[in-house]
Amino acid sequence: MDDVAREIRLVGRPQGFPGEDLFEVAETAVPVPADGQVLIRNAYFSVDPYMRPRMNDVRSYVAPFTLGEAMTGGAVGRVAVSRNPRYAEGEWVVHQLGWREWALSDGSALRRLDASVAPVSTALGVLGMPGFTAWYGLFVLGAPTEGETVLVSGAAGAVGSAAGQMARIAGCRVLGSAGSEEKLGWCFRELGFDAVFNYRDQSPRHALAELAPDGIDIYFDNVGGDHLEAAIGALRAHGRVVACGSISRYNDAEPAPGPRNMFMVVTKRLRLQGFIISDQYDRFGEFTAQATEWVRDGRLLYRETVVDGIENAPKAFLGLLRGENIGKMLVKVGPDE
């Protein structure tokens, strides 16, 4: 066991697109668990789009990250030392203690993981928060019916790729947008999206006019901005917007104008529903039961973009904000088996 434990701390607030200078690699001693605690050796932690707004010091309904402290967020690791009777050494667990090599927990916010089901990394992706976000957003809020048309933006991301495949499972026609040919190729050729477009080459409005001339029924929104306006324009009567994220806006220093066609919310009886998945964990069991089966039988594919070494976590996170990942972006900080 190393005797140095590294963690990534937030040391500044961004204006616009963040720089690596806002993060610091800090070294501490590996913590020693007290009675009731467990010490976890992390294998992976997650970098996610929602972390960008949490870097701002604004009163919001998700608390901002604290300056000078390690970034929090999803991580998976193995119990190295347990002084808690509920966890045995060697067990795999998921927790929210974030960007660090070692984590100390009192056992209250851990979820035990069965490492025989799937690689442990999937507990941060297709079988974890992003997969659950796709599932809850699509099935509960989007409520698709067979034959409907669904647009997913950020289609090659962890959430979007799962949402698109789930919409296929629901019997929908699925359109996806992403920002590179490689991403689009993955969605179209491997994930079964019916049509895709590159929003860097073609405006969402023009793409939708071409790919869905009769309109869409559900828009699973990961990006906001002009995708949202185009989707509102293309939605049919009683259409739904699953408002999951707005990554295209997270780095705006000044708020940009919103959709010019909001009046269509009335005329087309649209529903726009925002959600934050952490409110919904009472349905997590239902999700994992279904998603595990879909992963096993090959109906729900996933990819991971893994960056090695905790010192590269800021780079991984900023790369995620630039859209450099395909599938789930992870930072590997320890052994994963």
Added chain:
Amino acid sequence: MDDVAREIRLVGRPQGFPGEDLFEVAETAVPVPADGQVLIRNAYFSVDPYMRPRMNDVRSYVAPFTLGEAMTGGAVGRVAVSRNPRYAEGEWVVHQLGWREWALSDGSALRRLDASVAPVSTALGVLGMPGFTAWYGLFVLGAPTEGETVLVSGAAGAVGSAAGQMARIAGCRVLGSAGSEEKLGWCFRELGFDAVFNYRDQSPRHALAELAPDGIDIYFDNVGGDHLEAAIGALRAHGRVVACGSISRYNDAEPAPGPRNMFMVVTKRLRLQGFIISDQYDRFGEFTAQATEWVRDGRLLYRETVVDGIENAPKAFLGLLRGENIGKMLVKVGPDE
């Protein structure tokens, strides 16, 4: 019986704010009912904000008015001649045949009215479509709970004044906005709104910061525009927007930018739900049962702005779009008792 029947026809499409020249008073012979038909002598017809978007020749989910034909819309009148066994001469009926002195119906889209319950004009206002719009929007879509704070824009209009009072009945704190001191005085002193502001003197954002520093839970939107952005900013977690109308935008020749804070739909888990009341008439009986009681016991007050004479209907409608009415705007075109 006069032998001339006048009606108001739409003869042009507006660019921006409509002019009276888009309407024409046409004279025809009083129609003679065939077998199965009834001839109705109208007492009142309704001018409503939703009629403005229907003047445009755009494919929408509400069909545009047809050029050269009489404007359609809610009207109340008395059966003058009946050749339909289901309706007797002298009965009061509500119909959708609109801007005319005499209406000919096959009886299929008539609703019989009990004139002993309330003045027949209320069937076009507090006990008709506008009241039902308020009721459905507030109770079904807004789903208020006691102690919540509700903002109603267009608070002195037919829909807004009813929505505000219904929110009071639901035990909510009610804020209202309108464009004149007379309107605000009515809302505040007579209808029981807890606080009101004049959006011509104070931006909705500043007014909400002052009147609801802890935020609001429901926004009943009749106007769109900067009210909607301010409301999204002020809504608390799990807040609801009842998207009923956007009168502030109806006369824009070019679409104006939308809310700059749409990302808050996600962060605050907001729900924006548009609706068109004509979809919901299966609940009309439930509404009238409640609303009739509230009108009788004085908990649901109403006002009407009545313009006399069919030739003044365009003026009445354009006045409505300028906000010149208090309560329901009606055109009186015949005897009402």
